[in-house]
Amino acid sequence: MKTALITGITGQDGAYLAKLLLKKNYKVYGLYRRVSTPNFWRLQALDIYDRVNLISGDLSDLSSILNAFKASQPDEVYHLAAQSFVEASFESPLSTADVTGLSVTRILEAVKLFSNSTKVYFAGTSEMFGSSYTGEPLNENHPFNPMSPYAAAKLYGYWISKIYREGYGIYVASGILFNHESPLRGMEFVTRKIANEVAKINLGLEKKIHLGNINARRDWGYAPEYVEAMHSMLQLDKADDFVIATNETHSVEEFVKYAFDYIKEDYRDYLEIDKRFIRPLDVPALQGDYSKAEKTFKWKPETKFRELVNMMVKAEIDRWKRYTEGEKFAWDVPNYPNENNLLKTYRGNVK
Template identity: 45%
Template sequence: MKSALITGLTGQDGLYLAELLLEKGYRIIGAVRDVLSAERRIPAHLKIVELVEWDMLDQQKMIEVLSHYRPTEVYNFAAYSSGVGMYDDPVGIGDVNGLAVARTLEAIRIVDIKIRFCQASSREIFGAALDSPQTEDTLVNPRSPYGAAKLYADSMNRIYREHYGMYACSAILFNHESPRRGLEFVTRKITHEAAKIKLGLTKELHLGNLDTERDWGFAGDTVHAMWLMLQHTHADDYIVATGETHSVREFCECAFEYLGLDYRTYVRENASAYRPSEPALLVGNASKAKQSLGWMPQVGFRALVHMMVAAEMRSLEKI
């Protein structure tokens, strides 16, 4: 039986990956900061997952956990999240999003060099990209502590792959959303507030630049790409993206339209919430993943938005 250790199991991506791997018959070890807290946050159908304490700053603890469970695959989602928090704690971000990956790779090398490793990287490594769409060969140019830490992790992945012959991959993820997305992200904020407006719980939604465009995919599709990466004959790094961009305005229009509402009646632009614009459009070219792995995103933009709004309505109507 294959087994996988997933760090950051209780986050959006960790939960979707756990569901996918359970369907494929894996034994799953959820590596979390606090087991008791994680037990309360895991859905009932995932209670079969084995939880173990995992400290991103403690390499000896990593070695002990890996030695005990001997997973065939390790997926790393544990990290400071992107978005508004990308500048909040530069040292902490560097340690958890960057150095901790080096610790994990070294722990794997010490315990069993045959363990396959997949790192959840980010489009933020491109930062102020000068060309679009971005590919695996696009010049990296991070402009935040978050992006710089992710780039360091990718570099260490490549070094361990080339120097030690380890099976280490980086999945360069573009925006990926779901009903499990945190409320601090604009997509979830839109769907949550739209549902509240529909139910008469609030009256307006204040956002930043409505014309900002993003490459938004479904988190379930994203983790499927990561699984495919570890099933391939050789390790490599891949862009995981839809190749399409949509504006925040389009997201609002689609979300409110699903509820029978006109977003223009309720959404207000707030100039103080504007983020700096990018020199080039941030959109990924996932041709390499499609050709080498046979991966294709299954959930389109409108279906994703509708899925998120429907989940919000179900959740709020229970309150």
């Protein structure tokens, strides 16, 4: 039986990855911050909370990471934890640099000190490409040009991973993942925000949806499929770097349109642009080329964009309905302000 340590196990990817590894008969340990305990809802939603071994830790503290290694004795480490919200990285650039960037070095130092045979997955991001996109799908050979503190911190993690791979012989693979969504996405991400707001409009809880730059284009895939790629990267004989994407690009406006199509409404009747949600710098468009991953370990995306949008909107509608029936912790309730007033409004609208 293999043992895996997942940092950021309470996040979207961490939860889906834990489920995948348990299915493959791994013993799974998860490193989490104490302030992340409200996010255990994802593990509960996937019915795996009681099947993973949780370790409280701090990625800013090497001794804390070493303690997690000692407790888990991992064959594989999936380093997913990060401050991963681009907008927040402009507000907290120093903590983003530490948690998202320097933590990678601490993980690799722990491997060097603990066991060079441990394989490591580093979660890169398409945001590292920044403004490099010119219409040609981006692959592993395109130049990076980060446009946010988050992207810059991730790029540090990417390069330090290469240095430890080549300098110390540590098996560390980097997944350059383009946007990947699911019903377990955090509310701070625009896709989950859209799905949630559309669900509330459908149930009579809201009248408008407020967004920033709706012209930004992204390559959006389905998260459970992307964690399969993470696992596949660590099963190769030689560590390498891989773009994971769909080779399609869609605008935020398209996401909004399809979300409202699901509830049979015209998005133009509800959408309002709010300058508060526009970033100081924003990547205009991203599109990835996953051909290397397909050739190397037979990975390719299956879920189509519109199918993903429908799935997320349906999940939000179902959550709100379950909430009215008393399932208070069906999802990340702390992200829903004035929930009691909304509940009263919903009940008033039910016929």
